[in-house]
Amino acid sequence: MANLCGGTTMSEQETLRCSSARNRGGVQRVEGKLRASVEKGDYYEAHQMYRTLFFRYMSQAKHAEARELMYNGALLFFSYNQQNSAADLSMLVLEVLEKSDTKVEEEILGNLAKLFSLMDQNSPERVAFVSRALKWSTGGSGKLGHPKLHQLLAVTLWKEQNYSESRYHFLHSSDGEGCAQMLVEYSASRGFRSEVDMFVAQAVLQFLCLKNKNSASVVFSTYTEKHPSIEKGPPFVQPLLNFIWFLLLAVDGGKLTVFTVLCEQYQPSLKRDPMYNEYLDRIGQLFFGVPPKQSPSYGGLLGNLLNSLMGSGEDDDGAEEAQEDSSPIELD
Numbered sequence: 001m002a003n004l005c006g007g008t009t010m011s012e013q014e015t016l017r018c019s020s021a022r023n024r025g026g027v028q029r030v031e032g033k034l035r036a037s038v039e040k041g042d043y044y045e046a047h048q049m050y051r052t053l054f055f056r057y058m059s060q061a062k063h064a065e066a067r068e069l070m071y072n073g074a075l076l077f078f079s080y081n082q083q084n085s086a087a088d089l090s091m092l093v094l095e096v097l098e099k100s101d102t103k104v105e106e107e108i109l110g111n112l113a114k115l116f117s118l119m120d121q122n123s124p125e126r127v128a129f130v131s132r133a134l135k136w137s138t139g140g141s142g143k144l145g146h147p148k149l150h151q152l153l154a155v156t157l158w159k160e161q162n163y164s165e166s167r168y169h170f171l172h173s174s175d176g177e178g179c180a181q182m183l184v185e186y187s188a189s190r191g192f193r194s195e196v197d198m199f200v201a202q203a204v205l206q207f208l209c210l211k212n213k214n215s216a217s218v219v220f221s222t223y224t225e226k227h228p229s230i231e232k233g234p235p236f237v238q239p240l241l242n243f244i245w246f247l248l249l250a251v252d253g254g255k256l257t258v259f260t261v262l263c264e265q266y267q268p269s270l271k272r273d274p275m276y277n278e279y280l281d282r283i284g285q286l287f288f289g290v291p292p293k294q295s296p297s298y299g300g301l302l303g304n305l306l307n308s309l310m311g312s313g314e315d316d317d318g319a320e321e322a323q324e325d326s327s328p329i330e331l332d
Helices: 012-039 043-059 062-081 083-099 106-118 126-136 149-158 163-171 177-188 193-209 214-227 237-252 256-265 275-288 300-310 318-322
Strands: none
Touching: 012 043, 012 062, 012 193, 043 062, 043 083, 062 083, 083 106, 083 126, 083 163, 106 126, 106 149, 149 163, 149 177, 163 177, 177 193, 177 275, 177 318, 193 214, 193 237, 193 275, 214 237, 237 256, 237 275, 256 275
């Protein structure tokens, strides 16, 4: 039986494989022509050719080819510092994903993170790109985005020393260890020595508000082990660190009396940040069966995050959800 693409007795699987190979060859030939235009400096002409091919492929439902062409085109324009053209093609990559039934895979998330890392850090396109990418990564639901994509974005922002936004994305990932290492650097380079305990306390409380008990434990143990200004514990010199240590143990036990006594005993430390008691109210609801109290509705961008952390107007599962516009914002 002939197995070559020119044969007449191919199986259906072989036919599909040969068809895919022909399509791939076609994409490579087109990319060669486009690359030549870019190398000659004909950026505008090349950009328009990419867009024309994008709509042609989309009309033929050739989604994989369209995504590959736009992704490689964006990388090419980035390499020539053509930020506007590169950002536009990056948006078209997202459009393919949004309009096709492409499954969320690590390779695609890695590609999206790569495009994000190459965009101008101050461009409005970057904000729009990350918001749409996160929304797609959870199937268009109102959730906060795929944890792996958050983790990749967090690492990029960490490298850029954009610690506050990096922290936001680590918070919505499952990478407690990476978060802790970033916080150690953040504290050492931007914080006061007297605040070393506050950096990790906030992260632990926020992880718990999002019901991510494992990451809360990992970020605490890694941070306290690696921070050069924290003596080995437990117990620790800083009362706030002892409170967090006891809190994590109490969460495992689930006994309300232990939680209540703990919060009362450490009130002097908890008064250092007015948000601590707000977080603890939510933690009491999630892990100790405390009934929710009437909480204020916060406004603005910071309010969107606080309401999601507090579970405002939602049931317990709502702690994992937020507004659809889940662009990175400061947590301070």
